[in-house]
Amino acid sequence: MKTRKSLTKRFKITKNGKVMRRAVGQDHLLSKQSSNKRRGLRKMVKMSEPETKIIRKLLGK
Numbered sequence: 889m890k891t892r893k894s895l896t897k898r899f900k901i902t903k904n905g906k907v908m909r910r911a912v913g914q915d916h917l918l919s920k921q922s923s924n925k926r927r928g929l930r931k932m933v934k935m936s937e938p939e940t941k942i943i944r945k946l947l948g949k
Contacts, residue, residue: 891948899943900932907940908932 900908913921914929921929935943 889945889948892946895943895946899935899947901944901947901949905944907935907943909935 898909902908909932911929911931911933914926918926
């Protein structure tokens with residue numbers, strides 16, 4: 889099965905097999921958010937187990 893190239897740019901698989909994604913809420917309306925919240929949004933977030941199975945299948949891993 890071919891790899892979905894658009895997903896390779898959006899998701900990262902860790903060494904232990906977790907699928908990480910970008911946190912939501914960092915595209916616009918950032919001025920009303922506190923600097924602490926904005927800093928926390930920069931981190932990658934672990935995906936849920938059902939979503940992980942789907943993404944791993946689409947990434948061919």
